[in-house]
Amino acid sequence: MSTTRLHVDWTACDGRGLCAELLPGLLAEDDWGYPVARGGEAEPAVPRHLEDSARHAVDRCPAPALRLVRR
Known part of the structure; x- marks a missing residue:
């Protein structure tokens, strides 16, 4: 099963x-x-209940430096 992860393009x-x-x-x-994952992971897993919020953050990133990836 794949997991949605948040990738930051540094x-x-x-x-x-x-x-x-x-x-x-x-x-x-x-x-x-600069953002740091609370769990210390380079690409933190996005819990299912935060997926909509994560998509919103990706869309609002002014750089844009965020993207969601499936791993």
Whole structure:
């Protein structure tokens, strides 16, 4: 069974922190405003109940540096 994961393109991310505001259960901000996964994973798994919020965060990313991937 595949899992939806949140991928951050670090070359595109400019650290505005919007994604962490939109996904507080999944992401936090580091000291410079860049997103970090609360579980410490490079590509955190998106729980089913957060998939709509994750899609919204991907759509709203101003860089755009976020995308959802199936693994």
